[in-house]
Amino acid sequence: QGPVIIAGAGHAGFQLAASLRQNGFSERIALVNDEGHLPYQRPPLSKAYLKGTGGPDTLMFRPEKFYHDQTVDLIADRVTSIDRAARKLALASGASLDYGHLVLATGARNRLLDIPNANLDGVRYLRTLDDSEALRHRIASGQHVIVIGAGFIGLEFAATARAKGLEVDVVELAARVMARAVTAEISEFSQSQHAAAGIRIHFGVQVTSIENDGGRVTGVSLSDGRHLQADLVVVGVGVLPNVELAAEAGLPVAAGIIVDELLLTADPNISAVGDCALYASPRFGGSLRLESVQNATDHARSVAARLTGDAKPYDGLPWFWSDQGPDKLQMVGLTTGYDQVVVRGDRGAGAFSAFCYKSGRLLGIESVNRAGDHMFGRRLLAANRSITPEQAADASFDLKGALT
Ligand code: FAD
Known part of the structure; x- marks a missing residue:
């Protein structure tokens, strides 16, 4: 060929x-x-x-x-x-x-920001090794960063910058973090973790322009009229x-x-x-x-x-992970369109999963610090099987047993 x-x-x-x-x-x-x-x-x-x-x-x-x-x-x-x-x-x-x-x-x-002054040197994106390399240096010398977008990359970056001692503000148009990708249960947990780390997240607002002093970024203006100070802006808007x-x-x-x-x-x-x-x-x-x-x-x-001679329709089971500060988020299946969410594990202890159902059938599982649930979901869903919402909610129900 x-x-x-x-x-x-x-x-x-x-x-x-x-x-x-x-x-x-x-x-x-x-x-x-x-x-x-x-x-x-x-x-x-x-x-x-x-x-x-x-x-x-x-x-x-x-x-x-x-x-x-x-x-x-x-x-x-x-x-x-x-x-x-x-x-x-x-x-x-x-x-x-x-x-x-x-x-x-x-x-x-990266989707680029289309607002005044978005092309200044202190406005950065994160997709490539060169981007990350440049941000490493900026984090080392920066003091205050504004992250635009509370998606996976924005939040991962925010957690890292905060751990490095920077002041961090996150600006998000939606009403919760990772709103398009995860259930409200996971968003709420994630928000409280980021807040506990000292990250401020501003919901329901947009950055309308980048403020600068002779080309050096000094902050941003928000759609509600507020101004936030910063020496670095990192954009994660998809x-x-x-x-x-x-x-x-x-x-x-x-x-x-x-x-x-x-x-x-x-x-x-x-x-x-x-x-x-x-x-x-x-x-x-x-x-x-x-x-x-x-x-x-x-x-x-x-x-x-x-x-190489073995043509088959692609039928992979989607899964994903995101590390944000101390927390490992893992997802399997596609959880859009669910009509019921069952929590398994201990939210208070920071280790739980949201089992997402549609008409009683498991669509996917979003886990925080519960790798076992995630691996279970990968095996169960790959076999096109389900467990009932009642079983998922029952802490004594043996997941491993359900795979046999
Ligand atoms: P890419 O990895 O984007 O590779 C495409 C390549 O093609 C690029 O090198 C590009 O420069 C090159 N290219 C484009 N046009 C041309 C051309 N005309 N000629 C030659 N080359 C060209 N996924 C997860 O599952 N878990 C994670 O935790 C996670 N974290 C991420 C963190 C960051 C910061 C980023 C940016 C992504 C992350 N992802 C994560 C997503 C994951 O990295 C992507 O889904 C994956 O890289 C997609 O692979 P790809 O080969 O399709 O595209």
Whole structure:
């Protein structure tokens, strides 16, 4: 079938190259990497790496030798266009690459703030190693940071900055933290933990402009007329999938690059995986675009299997984690659309799970410091099974026993 070229060397791109070789794929693999670092893990960028002292090498999936040994061509360049008829890619350097199969693993980029002075140097985002590196330095010398957006990345960053001794204010338009992603039970717990750490969260307001003194950030103005002081602003208001390459090549895109159950685009020679892919999910019966390591790596494994002769619809079970201060939040399944939430464990002791149900059937579990519940959920939901809400609520009910 000819060479496999992978555009983007993030979690999905790296995993795809590694899995193809693991599965015995013997033709050329080229991984086009536009980031100027060996492929690396993103989750630590807002957690351990931001807090710690280790160098970039601690984040790399594999050392350089791996790519050499596995004959994966790691090409430091950027794909700029796709000629589908000729099966040829143009690169930013002016070079071109022929493909037998092309995999778009272009990920997502930060949604930018569109308010006055948002382009000042003291307004920062967090997506790449370079972003995290710059923020490490700013945290070391900063005193007061304002975080815009109380989503996962905003809160992880806030917890780290606070642990480093900075004053932290978080500004969130919604009425609770992580409102789009978790139940009110988890939001409430998280809010009280952040408040106990000394982080102030302002709900129901928006930042309307960045204030500055000769270009140096001094604070923000809020939609309710207040002003907050700061020497650093960190923006975490979500991401946009990188679909332009696909769209310009005439492939259908919507809230992501549209792919079918096999993760194939409308062109049988082009797949899309990871954060950029809007895929048809047999498990959930609709289109999904997820932003998680699980989604990126499982997509990659599924496409690698297909390209080495084992084509199956992708049916991965979503799961995710977020470390915020001392707390580990873990989620499995998709909890949107629930009509009943059952709490298991001890909220007061900071270790509990929210079991989310729809019409009596378990949709997913959100856990705080309850890894056992999370692992249980991964096994139960992967087998398309459920336990009743009464069983979930009953502390004496044996979860392990329910798996046998
Ligand atoms: P990416 O990792 O974004 O990789 C895409 C790559 O493609 C990038 O390197 C990009 O520069 C490159 N690219 C784009 N266009 C081109 C082009 N035209 N040519 C060549 N290259 C191109 N997930 C979790 O499950 N748990 C967590 O705790 C967690 N924490 C996170 C913390 C942070 C700070 C961030 C930013 C993300 C976190 N995530 C977490 C999300 C997770 O990292 C992403 O879902 C995952 O990286 C998606 O992988 P991907 O390969 O699809 O995209």
